[in-house]
Amino acid sequence: MKTGALSNWRYWIAHNAGVLTAVVLFAAMFTLYISNHSAGLTPAVATTAANKAVLLALVAMAQTLPVLTRGLDLSVGMVFVMANCIASTIVVGTVGEGLLGIVAVLLIGALAGFINGAIVVWGRLQPIITTLATGAVYYGISLFVRPGPGGDVQSDIADLLTGQLFGAIPAALVVLLVVVLVVWVPYRRSVLGRAAYAVGSNEQAAYMSGVPVQRAKLLAYTLAGVLASIAGLMLTFNTYSGEASAPIAGTYTLNSIAAVVIGGTSLFGGWGSAIGSIFGAFVLRTIEDLLFVFDLPPLWQPLFQGVVLLFAVSLGAFRILRVRNRLELFS
């Protein structure tokens, strides 16, 4: 009995090693950051860090779902920016109207994700090509909605979700927690969620075993759209405005992939979790924050960021080097 419990525990550690590495890495970096911060860990400092980190964490969660099915979503950043542009147009007015606008933005995000999934599943195109193309379309829509930066947002909702609860807890972290509990946990436990892992691990075997391959992929891409649009909403609440910025879309797409890798999710699919990606995103954001507390010459900062990023990705990528599916060794 005792050995059983122990081996369960060891199994859990082995299974979550990727996530744990990201958590430890984040904890170490954040401690380094806070201990050198002139204000220390005040609610304001935590809120600033959280507001920035949660944006990337949500986009990284969005990226994780297609990656688990052995796909890749190059449009997450564009959906994020599109949601930002649309939200800066329709999440306005009274609190009620603002909430309606939020629902509309989420539906648009879901639709964008569904279109990606539909083309991948029924059009049988490579995910990377599909989402490169749809991403350009979504960016086009963003530009159409908001040709120049501007717009507004319902400021009560914005202040509530980017401020602090009870003057201490960053509200953005609560939003992230709610998203994890309402979207990720039920998804991970659902049949289609488990099917996504099976598809990513070995699509043919999953198909032969009667796993609903198509529905699993469709749901993964659709949820990715929803998560990216939540991030877009949060960006709008942070900036009170919208901007169709291609560099921002590109930055978030690439960083989301880096966050997924740091979080221990295999880019070959079938292994990993959105929780890891969240911490991967936190690690990436803390790398930026470290610039504040260390007096690096300004022109050396990008170099420093690159070196630390390389280090972090290498740690996360250890798991990618593992044999993806032992059965393949025999084939």
Place this chain on the structure above:
Amino acid sequence: MVKLIRQLLATTIAVGALATAAHAAGPEIVAGPSADAKCFKPWTPETKFFKFPKKEGPYRIALANGFIGNTWRIQMIQTAKAYSEQPDVKAKLKEFKVVSTGDDVAAQIAAVDNFINSGYDAIVVNAQNPTSFKPVIKRAKAAGVVLVAFDNTLDTDEAINVNVDQKGLGELWGQWLVDHLPEGGKILEVRGVTGTSVDRDRHEGVQEVLAKSGKKFETVEVNGRWDDGTAQKVTADAVAVHKKFDGVTAQGGSTGTVRALMDAGHAFVPVGAETENGFRKLCAEHSADGLKCTSAGSGPAQVAVAIKTAIAALEGDVVPQSIALPLAIDHDPDFKDGVNFYSKESDNFFVGNSFPDCGINFTAQEIMGQSKENQ
């Protein structure tokens, strides 16, 4: 439940109290003129004047830059560093910190927030987006922090803006093309970093003048990101597709733009662009072949004016909410070696780098030269 509601109420009241205090922390709006009327010129006669509560020095000042990776920004940061090292400025500064956050506007907002949280007295920003800083402006005001935007300024009258007339610069380039192309024609417009106010204002200036001229102009727009490498690439692409342009305007990366034309064997045409030394070298060399240039721009040293403004505001001096700086303009056939361009020096610096009215007299060579020695 009751407890929860009570807690919520308490928080609301606390936040309300904070907001009231915040209101008190902002600047007083007073009548002009400013303390240093020669340097701090108000943007319009209607511009408000601010008087912040006087703080005791030395001050902690931060520069939150966004995009980095072109010559202008590097020269700007070097100028900021050099200015903060000048003995009379250094005596007033306890700390001067520079951070560049790239394209991501959320990261730049977080950077400013971080400086506010850390108790900096003033923050100078080159904003990645003119509209997205509303919440930050609010928080800076609440914390009694002096916020000064320069170059890419903020669409607000609550923070201090320091800038040259970016739209006027676009108009100047547009007018140059109108004057040199009596028949109108096809124009290549090499734009800057998308989403920024400078890109928007310069573009509008160019387009308005072309439209108003009554001549038939067609423009092809590409994004050169104010960077020679990028501008050279997108110009080469545009020439490959459109074959022939009658005139060119570039917001930056001017040297690269002209080089791309030359590499493609494109004829020399009138160009309205920035003040890079390399661009002026080419203009002087090929003037006789038809490369008729106007070279005008906003000196990177405006960062020094922004820092000077921040210090003045902290010392309790009256400063305009919006400060206008002069443009550095030179055009064909007035390019003179050793005067307004330097044929023996590197291509990669902006010639116009001093604001004598503000006592800021760095030459670009000093700035870029110094950086090399430091590294």
